[in-house]
Amino acid sequence: PVWVHGDLHPANILVHDGQLSGVIDFGDLTAGDPAADLSVAWMLLPADCHQVFRDCAGASDASWARAAGWALVLGLVYLAHSADNPQLAAVGERTLSAVLG
Secondary structure, three states, X not given: OEEEOOOOOHHHEEEEOOEEEEEOXXXXXXXXXXHHHHOHHHHHOOHXXXXXXXHHHOOOHHHHHHHHHHHHHHHHHHHHOOOOOHXXXXXXXXXXXXHHO
């Protein structure tokens, strides 16, 4: 295990002028599988950016496969808990579409 944010999704990422400007909400900071944080690629980035993100993160094939699994689980969780939150539902739908597409 390594230090991971533990809750890295679009609502915890700050963007300014189309560029990453910060990460917030470290309440779930923990030691764990870094692939959990890599799952944000499917939640936030267009598919044509995934390889660049993966290369910059130095993710192995195994880490990338686990990241896709984490994204699938998180997408389902977001949909299951989004009855009163259309933004969360949109993240869930986008994530599932990206992973399964």
